[in-house]
Amino acid sequence: MTDQTCDEKLDLRGVLCPLNFVQTKLKLEEMEDGQILEVVLDDGDPIRNVPRSVKEEGHKIVGVERREDSTYKILIRKLGS
Amino acid sequence: MSESAQETKIEGLKAELGKEARRAKLNFNELKSGGFIKQTQKDLFTVRLRCPAGLVTSEKLRKAAEIADRYGRGEVHLTVRQSVEVPWVNYRDFDAIVEELRAIGWSVASCGPRARVPTACAGCSYNPNGLVDTQGMCLEVDRRYFGTPTGLHKFKVSFSGCPIDCFRTREMDLGFQGVVEPELVEDICNGCELCVRNCEDGALQMVDGLPVRDPDKCIGCGDCVKICPVDAMVMARKGWLVRVGGKHGKHPLYAYEVANLTPDEGVFALMEKTLEWYRENGKGRERIGAVIARVGVAKYVDEVVKPLGLAAIERAEDRRKYRAGGNFHD
Numbered sequence: 001m002t003d004q005t006c007d008e009k010l011d012l013r014g015v016l017c018p019l020n021f022v023q024t025k026l027k028l029e030e031m032e033d034g035q036i037l038e039v040v041l042d043d044g045d046p047i048r049n050v051p052r053s054v055k056e057e058g059h060k061i062v063g064v065e066r067r068e069d070s071t072y073k074i075l076i077r078k079l080g081s
Numbered sequence: 082m083s084e085s086a087q088e089t090k091i092e093g094l095k096a097e098l099g100k101e102a103r104r105a106k107l108n109f110n111e112l113k114s115g116g117f118i119k120q121t122q123k124d125l126f127t128v129r130l131r132c133p134a135g136l137v138t139s140e141k142l143r144k145a146a147e148i149a150d151r152y153g154r155g156e157v158h159l160t161v162r163q164s165v166e167v168p169w170v171n172y173r174d175f176d177a178i179v180e181e182l183r184a185i186g187w188s189v190a191s192c193g194p195r196a197r198v199p200t201a202c203a204g205c206s207y208n209p210n211g212l213v214d215t216q217g218m219c220l221e222v223d224r225r226y227f228g229t230p231t232g233l234h235k236f237k238v239s240f241s242g243c244p245i246d247c248f249r250t251r252e253m254d255l256g257f258q259g260v261v262e263p264e265l266v267e268d269i270c271n272g273c274e275l276c277v278r279n280c281e282d283g284a285l286q287m288v289d290g291l292p293v294r295d296p297d298k299c300i301g302c303g304d305c306v307k308i309c310p311v312d313a314m315v316m317a318r319k320g321w322l323v324r325v326g327g328k329h330g331k332h333p334l335y336a337y338e339v340a341n342l343t344p345d346e347g348v349f350a351l352m353e354k355t356l357e358w359y360r361e362n363g364k365g366r367e368r369i370g371a372v373i374a375r376v377g378v379a380k381y382v383d384e385v386v387k388p389l390g391l392a393a394i395e396r397a398e399d400r401r402k403y404r405a406g407g408n409f410h411d
């Protein structure tokens with residue numbers, strides 16, 4: 001599932017809540033429906049909050065991968081607003 | 082002055098007196114149902130307005146402001162139980178205020194030995210943690226049980242939308258807190274472990290690549306459901322965790338968890354049965370928490386919860402997981 005190609009990437013390591021979500025949201029707004037955004041998130045609050053907020057906004061999370069440095073890579077499919 | 086003029090005047094005075102008497106009687110009745118609280122100052126009262134769930138329309142807010150301007154000192158007080166109070170009101174203005182409130186379908190709150198106006202958080206209406214419709218239930222409970230006399234002491238009820246329990250159901254005579262029972266749809270789960278890492282109660286563990294829940298640790302917060310990216314963790318059941326016998330005050334009591342995952346209908350049934358049980362078992366000015374302390378929580382569970390067919394919590398061990406640390410003595 002993680003070999004799924006992505007259209008855009010955001011590295012949000014070191015970015016605090018809720019700015020990480022705001023950046024994700026702004027990026028998603030620039031994208032087309034159905035496109036995939038890859039974001040890298042820190043463990044802790046970011047991984048707790050961002051995927052949940054993204055879900056609440058109606059997008060779909062199509063992949064989650066825990067990385068060596070215990071950050072997370074998540075793949076988000078943009079869905080119609 | 083002619084005789085007839087004098088008579089007219091006397092008649093007029095009599096009418097005035099009659100009105101005054103009727104007014105005094107009405108005041109008395111309004112006073113009995115509560116909502117007018119005596120201030121330190123002579124003749125002055127605080128008027129507590131009925132704001133179930135802390136929901137107040139802009140129309141009502143404007144009315145509260147008008148009443149404060151006209152009969153008080155242009156200020157209101159926001160109480161800890163979500164009410165709007167207008168202080169510095171002379172008791173002679175009670176009628177006028179009641180009338181003004183009635184005109185927009187509003188009324189004063191209840192106080193004294195009766196069911197008080199219930200409180201609630203936003204719950205699932207717009208709070209991201211909310212699991213249940215706290216406001217809807219709170220309004221309905223208020224509609225059905227507002228001011229029910231207990232004959233003993235006050236009876237406070239509140240609704241919290243999730244186990245964060247912002248509305249302190251542990252401190253209520255009867256408290257209802259939203260809970261869920263999560264369940265895994267194994268086929269969909271991708272084993273990402275987000276749910277396990279998010280469960281603050283350590284109730285989830287990965288076993289053979291899938292999250293397994295320990296019901297003895299799970300407090301039903303629903304975080305695992307909300308975090309799951311692929312909706313593999315779902316809400317199998319939703320309902321209310323019921324607490325009884327809490328209070329604050331000079332000698333606070335910490336409520337007992339007595340039923341889990343109670344459906345909405347169970348809330349109404351519990352309101353009715355609990356008030357009945359309280360009236361039957363209480364003495365003097367005991368709060369229900371004191372009654373339970375005297376007769377034992379098992380009696381309450383046996384006589385109220387079980388006959389209603391609800392999922393009773395009977396053992397102290399099953400209550401322990403909801404407990405916090407601190408200065409509690411049992």
Ligand code: SF4
Binds near residue numbers: 205241243
């Ligand atoms: S109890 Fe839960 S739902 Fe209610 S306000 Fe607190 S966090 Fe939100």
Ligand code: SF4
Binds near residue numbers: 282298305
């Ligand atoms: S509902 Fe809450 S306590 Fe229960 S398993 Fe899920 S996250 Fe943990």
Ligand code: SF4
Binds near residue numbers: 311
């Ligand atoms: S978060 Fe969802 S997909 Fe990930 S392990 Fe838990 S149940 Fe499975």
